[in-house]
Amino acid sequence: MSSISxxxxxxxxxxxxxxxxxxxxxVEVVGRDAAKxxxxxxxxxxxxxxxxxxxxxxGDIVILAVPNAAAVPVVARYGNALAGKVIVDITNPMxxxxxxxTTSDGTSAAQEIATAAPASAHVVKAFxxxxxxxxxxxxxxxxxxxxxxxxxxxxxxAFIESLxxxxxxxxxxxxxxxxxxxxxxxxxxxxHSAGDFNFALGVSNFH
Amino acid sequence: MSSISxxxxxxxxxxxxxxxxxxxxxVEVVGRDAAKxxxxxxxxxxxxxxxxxxxxxxGDIVILAVPNAAAVPVVARYGNALAGKVIVDITNPMxxxxxxxTTSDGTSAAQEIATAAPASAHVVKAFxxxxxxxxxxxxxxxxxxxxxxxxxxxxxxAFIESLxxxxxxxxxxxxxxxxxxxxxxxxxxxxHSAGDFNFALGVSNFH
Numbered sequence: 001m002s003s004i005s006x007x008x009x010x011x012x013x014x015x016x017x018x019x020x021x022x023x024x025x026x027v028e029v030v031g032r033d034a035a036k037x038x039x040x041x042x043x044x045x046x047x048x049x050x051x052x053x054x055x056x057x058x059g060d061i062v063i064l065a066v067p068n069a070a071a072v073p074v075v076a077r078y079g080n081a082l083a084g085k086v087i088v089d090i091t092n093p094m095x096x097x098x099x100x101x102t103t104s105d106g107t108s109a110a111q112e113i114a115t116a117a118p119a120s121a122h123v124v125k126a127f128x129x130x131x132x133x134x135x136x137x138x139x140x141x142x143x144x145x146x147x148x149x150x151x152x153x154x155x156x157x158a159f160i161e162s163l164x165x166x167x168x169x170x171x172x173x174x175x176x177x178x179x180x181x182x183x184x185x186x187x188x189x190x191x192h193s194a195g196d197f198n199f200a201l202g203v204s205n206f207h
Numbered sequence: 208m209s210s211i212s213x214x215x216x217x218x219x220x221x222x223x224x225x226x227x228x229x230x231x232x233x234v235e236v237v238g239r240d241a242a243k244x245x246x247x248x249x250x251x252x253x254x255x256x257x258x259x260x261x262x263x264x265x266g267d268i269v270i271l272a273v274p275n276a277a278a279v280p281v282v283a284r285y286g287n288a289l290a291g292k293v294i295v296d297i298t299n300p301m302x303x304x305x306x307x308x309t310t311s312d313g314t315s316a317a318q319e320i321a322t323a324a325p326a327s328a329h330v331v332k333a334f335x336x337x338x339x340x341x342x343x344x345x346x347x348x349x350x351x352x353x354x355x356x357x358x359x360x361x362x363x364x365a366f367i368e369s370l371x372x373x374x375x376x377x378x379x380x381x382x383x384x385x386x387x388x389x390x391x392x393x394x395x396x397x398x399h400s401a402g403d404f405n406f407a408l409g410v411s412n413f414h
Binding site (some may be wrong): 170201 | 218279307353374375376378381384388389391396398399400405407409410412413
């Protein structure tokens with residue numbers, strides 16, 4: 001089992017935390033609001049703890065589950081406290097009206113986070129194509145991920161698998177741009193086709 | 208049933224043509240190689256005919272199933288012969304090594320085709336996230352589509368549904384950029400995760 005820190009106390013952070021605790025991982029939750037983090041840790045049970053915002057996370061894998069606009073500032077604030085960590089960027093850099101991304105061609109939130117992070121940290125994009133509220137226990141969803149460091153990717157892939165989810169390697173960190181575009185596409189599908197957000201994107205394999 | 212013209216005699220054009228004939232549509236296939244088009248029409252059966260390249264297609268829906276690099280030149284060559292048509296762009300504007308798209312931010316193959324087409328034609332992006340060889344009879348796959356004209360979209364959606372496939376409205380033609388990015392993502396998934404191209408992207412709904 002891995003040691004996981006989750007920075008961010010929103011719906012997606014909670015959903016991943018709940019599944020991680022359920023799978024026997026050592027989970028630390030961290031937020032700017034220490035009392036809220038403590039409450040979440042208590043609610044999670046399973047030995048989950050509340051970490052201190054801005055100090056070195058306990059986990060080897062650090063899931064950055066803050067709103068996209070906060071992601072780079074949070075990483076900058078942590079600075080060298082993230083040295084050597086595997087940083088999982090789950091954010092969607094979406095305009096407020098979901099008309100497009102806030103990033104542009106040839107870059108991505110994940111790559112911006114990698115630039116802001118210590119050189120010894122490795123960023124893996126993952127989970128941004130999964131709506132948090134459909135990540136309920138027992139549901140085996142596909143989790144697309146992308147990154148440049150093979151060991152960091154293997155670690156994140158094993159973590160995803162351990163949650164009862166299916167990891168799908170989408171390639172290098174340059175593919176994060178397209179994973180983020182897929183996040184946008186999913187919101188557009190929700191608006192124009194599904195009528196709600198109760199769906200998941202995935203892959204069917206044929207043999 | 209609809210009257211459908213398919214310009215392009217490659218794998219994807221053939222796969223759509225076969226399903227369209229199987230669903231009772233009136234199908235015309237068109238290619239630069241008239242003999243090849245005639246052979247395909249005969250192989251398809253079901254009253255399929257071979258049209259003449261560059262002249263007004265018989266179908267109300269015209270599926271542009273040529274390689275992306277040929278799409279705008281073909282539309283330009285047709286000129287006013289495409290007036291009033293619903294043009295379905297299925298192309299993937301991908302670099303030869305699939306490292307990225309040949310289009311850039313804020314545009315897409317579909318939008319470039321719309322610019323090249325007569326003003327009275329309506330372009331709908333569709334099918335580019337489906338590999339032709341998995342589009343085998345009986346398999347109900349998800350077909351994402353996007354476009355700006357509601358009537359053209361409804362027509363394409365009904366056509367997709369009639370093929371035994373599930374249409375998923377991804378929004379306006381500006382979303383074609385992200386559908387094309389999803390096509391790229393699928394190739395990257397094939398290389399890094401699936402190990403082959405025998406898969407389909409789709410959506411699972413929860414209620």
